[in-house]
Amino acid sequence: MPRARLWRSTPFRLAVTFGLVFFLTFVAAGFVTYQFMRRELQRSLDSSVADLHAVIASSDDLEDLIAMVDAYSRVNRAREWVFCVFGADGRQIAGDVSTPPLPDGFSTVGSVALGLRDGADYRAFSGVIGSNRLIVGRSYAATNRLEHIAFLSFVWATLVAMAGAIIGGVLLARKVQRRLDGIAGAMTAVSHGMFDARVPLRGNGDDIDVVSGQVNEALDRLSALMETMRQVSSDIAHELKTPLNRLRMQVEAAISGDERGENVTEALFDARAEAGQINATFEALLRISQIEAGARRTRFQSIDLTDLVTSVGEIYAGVAEDSGHILSTSIEAGALAISGDRELLTQMFVNLVENAIRHCPPGAAISIALAREGDSAVVAVNDDGPGIPAGEREKVFRRLYRLDKSRTTDGSGLGLSLVRAIADLHAGAVSIRDNRPGVSAEVILPLEQPALKGKH
Ligand SMILES: Nc1ncnc2c1ncn2[C@@H]1O[C@H](COP(=O)(O)OP(=O)(O)OP(=O)(O)O)[C@@H](O)[C@H]1O
Numbered sequence: 001m002p003r004a005r006l007w008r009s010t011p012f013r014l015a016v017t018f019g020l021v022f023f024l025t026f027v028a029a030g031f032v033t034y035q036f037m038r039r040e041l042q043r044s045l046d047s048s049v050a051d052l053h054a055v056i057a058s059s060d061d062l063e064d065l066i067a068m069v070d071a072y073s074r075v076n077r078a079r080e081w082v083f084c085v086f087g088a089d090g091r092q093i094a095g096d097v098s099t100p101p102l103p104d105g106f107s108t109v110g111s112v113a114l115g116l117r118d119g120a121d122y123r124a125f126s127g128v129i130g131s132n133r134l135i136v137g138r139s140y141a142a143t144n145r146l147e148h149i150a151f152l153s154f155v156w157a158t159l160v161a162m163a164g165a166i167i168g169g170v171l172l173a174r175k176v177q178r179r180l181d182g183i184a185g186a187m188t189a190v191s192h193g194m195f196d197a198r199v200p201l202r203g204n205g206d207d208i209d210v211v212s213g214q215v216n217e218a219l220d221r222l223s224a225l226m227e228t229m230r231q232v233s234s235d236i237a238h239e240l241k242t243p244l245n246r247l248r249m250q251v252e253a254a255i256s257g258d259e260r261g262e263n264v265t266e267a268l269f270d271a272r273a274e275a276g277q278i279n280a281t282f283e284a285l286l287r288i289s290q291i292e293a294g295a296r297r298t299r300f301q302s303i304d305l306t307d308l309v310t311s312v313g314e315i316y317a318g319v320a321e322d323s324g325h326i327l328s329t330s331i332e333a334g335a336l337a338i339s340g341d342r343e344l345l346t347q348m349f350v351n352l353v354e355n356a357i358r359h360c361p362p363g364a365a366i367s368i369a370l371a372r373e374g375d376s377a378v379v380a381v382n383d384d385g386p387g388i389p390a391g392e393r394e395k396v397f398r399r400l401y402r403l404d405k406s407r408t409t410d411g412s413g414l415g416l417s418l419v420r421a422i423a424d425l426h427a428g429a430v431s432i433r434d435n436r437p438g439v440s441a442e443v444i445l446p447l448e449q450p451a452l453k454g455k456h
């Protein structure tokens with residue numbers, strides 16, 4: 001990753017911020033610990049000096065005191081300790097150093113003041129024993145060394161921890177950045193028209209994976225929509241070419257007939273009928289788009305589906321009979337309330353019944369069945385006609401799509417598209433199944449919930 005980009009990356013900034021907080025916490029904790037340790041070392045130094053002073057002070061008489069001071073001085077070659085005894089007249093009578101006059105109790109004296117070469121200071125305790133004064137001192141050298149070691153350890157620990165935090169942060173940032181790059185890459189590819197690009201998933205279900213999954217779902221929907229749009233436009237262009245060509249030929253025939261002085265009224269009627277058909281197709285296409293846009297949802301009201309299906313059955317029984325078909329209606333449920341648009345729902349069932357009448361040869365038995373299944377109403381329009389091959393059962397819902405064998409029948413291939421748009425508008429679903437033989441077109445519609453019913 002280039003350095004400039006690394007600085008701009010949120011994970012890296014987070015890692016650096018976290019490292020800084022870590023550093024400050026470490027310094028504060030170190031400072032407190034260091035101060036604590038210094039105080040403890042000072043206290044133990046003081047107590048060791050006072051203890052030795054008390055031991056020497058416990059001597060029986062002056063002679064014993066001097067002997068004890070001499071003995072201690074002899075074993076004290078490294079000058080860790082200093083001793084000094086002053087007599088009642090203020091003259092030094094024993095000890096290995098000569099101290100300046102010191103007040104009672106503890107004081108800190110520089111090594112030079114004790115007549116020693118420059119070095120660590122001494123902690124001294126001065127006390128009166130009888131008419132004499134005993135001073136015992138101990139060097140700060142060991143304490144200073146300990147403090148120095150503690151300080152160095154702390155500095156090194158901080159440096160190592162900081163290096164760990166920064167290296168870990170950068171590695172982590174790179175890892176997260178790579179995944180963000182994956183999302184950005186997919187989005188760029190999609191914006192360049194590669195609609196099959198998807199964000200790579202890790203499969204571990206972490207938050208980035210969840211967001212990536214949601215992005216992928218949105219892309220799936222987007223590409224499905226784009227595909228539908230593309231296919232709809234090309235289907236429309238393709239399908240309308242034929243009637244438009246026909247219309248042109250009819251107009252040309254009329255013109256040349258007119259030039260020859262023939263009566264062209266017939267040809268003009270044909271042309272008008274063809275133009276009317278093209279117009280009807282466009283109107284149906286527009287209607288489907290409007291339904292898909294969902295504006296009609298505002299006109300929804302509570303409708304009894306049993307009523308509606310019964311009346312479609314009654315009206316179409318006559319139509320079916322006229323064309324030599326038999327239409328029966330079976331209602332397996334009482335009143336079934338759904339929230340919907342009466343006109344559109346009627347149109348939906350009429351389209352299915354008309355399909356059965358139009359695409360089945362005379363003599364076919366057609367049935368409309370209404371039943372309740374759980375919280376849904378199921379309306380099936382069945383026939384025992386030629387049926388629709390399995391591979392075409394989904395395609396027939398596409399706009400203008402018709403089976404090859406139906407190209408000679410009237411219609412524009414928009415009936416089932418309208419059915420699907422209406423079912424979708426009502427939060428339902430429609431599918432074509434095999435009726436062995438024939439078609440079973442099944443519409444499932446959610447029933448109105450009793451709690452919601454009162455609100456309408
Ligand atoms: N009950 C059926 N039996 C056999 N084929 C059917 C049946 N219903 C639909 N089809 C096939 O599905 C195609 C699409 O049906 P759709 O209702 O969309 O269009 P259409 O009936 O041809 O024209 P229209 O736009 O007037 O309804 C039909 O052309 C026909 O080939």
Ligand SMILES: [Mg+2]
Nearest residue numbers: 355411415416
């Ligand atoms: Mg139809």
